[in-house]
Amino acid sequence: MKHTMSERHVLVRIPASTANLGPGFDTLGMALSLYAWLELSVPSGGQTVIDLYGDGLEGVPLNKTNLIYKVAQRVFDEAGVQVPELHISMYSEIPLTRGLGSSASAIVGALVAANALIGSPLSDDRLFQIATELEGHPDNVGASLFGGIVVSAWDGDRAEHVRLEPHADMDVLVAIPDFQLSTEKARHALPTEISMKDAVFNVGASSLLVAAFASGRLELIRHAMRDRLHQPYRAGLIPGMAEILDRACEHGALGAALSGAGPTLLALVEAGSPTKRELERFLQETLSAQGIKSELRWLRPDAQGPIVATSEGAPALTFMDRIKGE
Ligand SMILES: Nc1ncnc2c1ncn2[C@@H]1O[C@H](COP(=O)(O)OP(=O)(O)O)[C@@H](O)[C@H]1O
Numbered sequence: 001m002k003h004t005m006s007e008r009h010v011l012v013r014i015p016a017s018t019a020n021l022g023p024g025f026d027t028l029g030m031a032l033s034l035y036a037w038l039e040l041s042v043p044s045g046g047q048t049v050i051d052l053y054g055d056g057l058e059g060v061p062l063n064k065t066n067l068i069y070k071v072a073q074r075v076f077d078e079a080g081v082q083v084p085e086l087h088i089s090m091y092s093e094i095p096l097t098r099g100l101g102s103s104a105s106a107i108v109g110a111l112v113a114a115n116a117l118i119g120s121p122l123s124d125d126r127l128f129q130i131a132t133e134l135e136g137h138p139d140n141v142g143a144s145l146f147g148g149i150v151v152s153a154w155d156g157d158r159a160e161h162v163r164l165e166p167h168a169d170m171d172v173l174v175a176i177p178d179f180q181l182s183t184e185k186a187r188h189a190l191p192t193e194i195s196m197k198d199a200v201f202n203v204g205a206s207s208l209l210v211a212a213f214a215s216g217r218l219e220l221i222r223h224a225m226r227d228r229l230h231q232p233y234r235a236g237l238i239p240g241m242a243e244i245l246d247r248a249c250e251h252g253a254l255g256a257a258l259s260g261a262g263p264t265l266l267a268l269v270e271a272g273s274p275t276k277r278e279l280e281r282f283l284q285e286t287l288s289a290q291g292i293k294s295e296l297r298w299l300r301p302d303a304q305g306p307i308v309a310t311s312e313g314a315p316a317l318t319f320m321d322r323i324k325g326e
């Protein structure tokens with residue numbers, strides 16, 4: 001039986017991401033096992049409908065100003081296809097404005113889902129170029145799009161990337177403070193110029209960190225996961241951050257960094273480390289001494305990137321059924 005695009009339903013699961021990993025400002029990203037689900041189809045009633053499920057998406061607009069709708073239209077424009085009305089459903093575990101790449105996962109999810117809806121005319125590379133341009137930097141979008149650890153460089157015109165397989169024994173502890181910090185605000189805290197000494201420090205640290213990931217030399221992370229480009233300037237926005245970054249290794253971390261633009265703090269930990277509880281206590285107590293409540297989550301690097309399921313005709317289970325069934 002032949003199906004038309006108006007009968008196609010696309011469901012995509014997209015990972016969150018942590019950008020920078022310390023010294024790799026706007027360059028390094030790692031996908032994380034925290035997810036958003038996005039379903040796209042052409043509405044039978046003809047009008048755009050946007051359904052958001054769960055608590056994580058409060059304040060996200062439900063009309064055509066919605067980021068997902070706008071990004072999907074960008075794909076249709078590039079492909080020369082007209083799909084003015086969409087049924088969008090989204091559920092997300094990724095907290096907004098906490099430094100875990102919610103905007104990047106929304107952009108990547110919309111690109112991947114819209115492309116699949118119209119038969120995937122755009123290549124992954126093209127999706128990466130569009131995502132980088134929309135997000136303004138390639139680190140989060142690269143990780144959400146390709147999974148694993150992604151090293152990328154963008155010259156404002158083209159972004160190139162290399163994907164590294166995350167080490168099988170690396171766990172990730174994140175402390176998510178109970179306040180929001182927009183990437184825009186955290187970028188405004190950065191200086192417009194830095195010294196040659198600090199630039200050299202970061203080139204060394206970032207290069208060594210990539211080499212440590214690529215070679216599996218996890219013991220080097222401690223030395224390499226240090227930064228002078230952005231973390232010192234953002235520390236004032238996140239009380240307790242400086243102490244956590246200075247002392248996390250004393251409590252068993254392989255290394256620690258601000259996740260993206262913050263406020264989430266991230267520690268890489270060797271799987272099976274006997275000091276996991278001690279590290280949890282250190283992170284939570286250091287933040288709480290500053291009056292900041294935080295949620296701790298143990299995550300893994302996500303090595304898969306987006307998972308796409310396409311069904312022709314109405315799916316046996318609706319999006320809501322699937323979410324309720326989880
Ligand atoms: N699923 C979504 N749908 C629409 N907009 C979203 C979605 N997820 C994130 N956003 C937008 O991205 C913003 C957060 O981006 P940002 O400040 O870069 O923080 P982060 O990406 O670290 O969560 C939100 O305030 C919202 O405007």
Ligand SMILES: N[C@@H](CCOP(=O)(O)O)C(=O)O
Nearest residue numbers: 019026099100101183260261
């Ligand atoms: N390189 C960017 C990364 C922002 O990540 P987010 O998860 O906070 O959106 C930056 O450091 O500004």
